[in-house]
Amino acid sequence: MPTDRQLQDGQHLAVLGYEQSFDRSMSLWANFALGFTYLxxxxxxxSLFAIAMSTGGPPSIFWILIVAGGQFLVSLIFGEVxxxxxxxxxxxxxxxxxxGKRYAWMAAWIYIWAMIVTITSVAQFGSSFVASTFNIELTRASTFWFATALLFIALLLNFSGTKTMARIARIGLAAExxxxxxxxxxxLIFQRQQSFSVFFDSMGVQGDSSYASAFMGAALTxxxxxxxxxxxGDVAEEVSNPARRIPKAMMMTILVGCVSALLSFSGYVMAAPNLQQIVNGEDPDPIPAILEASLGTVGSKIFLVIALTAFLSCVLSLQAAASRLIYSFARDGMLPGHRWLSSVSTKGKVPANALLVACCIPFALCICIYVGPESLLTQVTSFAILGIYVAFQGVVLAxxxxxxxxxxxxxxFSLGSAGMLVNILALAYGIFAMVLLAWPGSTGDFVADWIxxxxxxxxxxxxxxxxxxxxxxxxSDAPSDDAIEVAAKLRAAAHGPAAARADESTTPSH
Structure with a gap:
């Protein structure tokens, strides 16, 4: 027998025009773990430490605070929605x-491809941890096979159901x-090589130019x-009491992610034996040397195992989120082969065919990267982050x-009277972020600058x-542009018709 909470979740879903097809076995912590391991x-x-240091020096750490603040505003808007x-x-x-449908189609199309490319990139980058863990030489061939292994191991774990996915996400959270x-x-406590004042020292990274341009260039940090x-939110129909828990999980992901990133970044800066060499760009992969100098050979090997676990969990979370987006898209008849893509497995209660797509297209991209030019990975991933921010701001603007x-x-979850101000600030931040991401480089190479x-x-x-x-x-006959009408229906379902009529009386016609 379902619990009262499941019945309430089912009623909420029914007001939105859908039937319950998934097991609501994901708790608040499991939902937070999914978002955190994706982040x-x-x-x-x-991945970014060496680039951040050679571009903006130690003060580039402040971009973690700036972006976390902006994205927290976005998470508040997402929480209401x-x-x-x-x-x-x-x-x-x-x-x-x-x-509306066309607006949503473009936002989802861009976001799906951004997620698929991100899955590919994480699997490719994770292959270096596999090679380091097992002392195997990292070649183009080994990178391909290790990335493929990460993709298909994550797929098998996702196939086994929501409970397994949530369990692996929690393990990944612990590893993170x-x-x-x-x-x-x-x-920070035991291996400090610099003083804290280093975070206000550019260490000459700007050369003869203004440091402002160098700092702006480090925004990618x-x-x-x-x-x-x-x-x-991608797995909302598998979460118990999602209307309350998912907004909390989103905000927790940003806040804990900010603290974690600050501690990690600052720890590497403070423990670096030769920080100036890193800032000068002479060491493109400085973290292994920092860890070995600080933790020893055994300690750095343990870290590699922990990092590999985090990478696997990240690929799993990305696949899960992408498959639910594809499923949702197909369920409304908005994709070719929508009936096949929107099927849910009877055993695992997961969108199995959508999961296959979320694994096989990244696998195909891995093949292209293997046989293509060495710069192809950078080229195919360059648009992904901008695509994700465009999709985010599509929600904020709507x-x-x-x-x-x-x-x-x-x-x-509602911001009440503060909602309008937060919404405007979130949009302003998003426009600022997209300009930074899209701004062309100045190397003189047209493709590299505009990629x-x-x-x-x-x-x-x-x-x-x-x-x-x-x-x-x-x-597609799926409902659209119905936020005001649905709000009235939800209030009527929760508080009775009188509340809905009162709400309608204060809502302008459109």
Missing amino acids: SPLVGVY VSQYPIHGGIYPWTRRLW LIGVIAVGLYL GLFLFYGFEAC SLRQRLRGWKPAGP VLIGFAVVAGAGALYLFIANPDRK
Whole structure:
């Protein structure tokens, strides 16, 4: 027999026009673990530390605080939206219900490809940890096979069901916390080689130019770190009491991720035996040497095992989030082969075919990277972060549009009278972030300087072409642009018709 809470969740889903198809076995902590392992400060800091230091020096750490603050504003808006719409897919159903089908189709199309490329990138980067853990030479061939292993191991774990996914996510969370917080604290307390004033010293990274341009160039330090919290909402129909728990999980992901990233980044800076060499760009992969000098050979090997666990959990979380987005997209008839893509396995209660797509396309990209030029990985991943930020701001903009029309979010999580101000600030931050991400380089190489916008234009252009030729939005009868109406229905279901009538009387017509 279902519990009262499951019945309430089912009633909320019914108001939104869907039936319960998944097991609601994911708790608040499991949902937080999913978002946190997707955000993965361990993966982010490890991947970006050398670039951040050679671009902006030690003060680049302040981008972690700046971006965490901006993304926290975005998470507050997402929290209001998911609290009213706790349904699978996140970005896609949110933008459809807040604006319309074509708007949502483009946002989801860009986001799906950004996630698929991110899955590929994490698997590729994780292969170096596999090689280091087992003392195997890292070649193009070994990178391909290790990345493939990470993809298909994650797929098998995802196939086994939500409980297994949640369990692995919690293990990944533990690995992340040990790898970033525990190691960061140890380095800060016992292995300090510099004073704390170093974080206000550019160490000459700007050369003869103004440090302001160098600092702006280091923005990727934070921008590449703080996304992934939206994955908490991608699995909404597998979470018990999602309207209350998912907003909390999103905010926890940002806050804990910020603390973790700060401790990890600052620990590596403070423990670096030759910090000036790193700032000068003479050591492109300094973290292994820092760890071996601080932890010894055995300690650094243990860290590698912990990091490898975090990478596997990150790939698993990415696959899970991408598959739920694809499932949600297909469930509304908005993709070719939508019936096949929207099927749910009877045993594991997971969107098995969507999971296959979320694994096989990254596998195909790994093949292309293996046989293609060495720069291909950088080229295919360049647009991913911009695509994710564009999709995020698609939700923020659509939410602001509905507020201006009189929408009052009806979920249990609401910002109340502060909602409009937070929404405007979140949009302003998002525009600032997208400009930083899209700003062309100055190397003189046209492709290298403009690759982010080129990649984004290719994906967005292909999506727009399909949208206007195939018109998938006309083949779907899924509801859209109904935020005000759904808010009234939810209030009526929770408090009775009188509350709904009172709400309607204060809502302008449109």
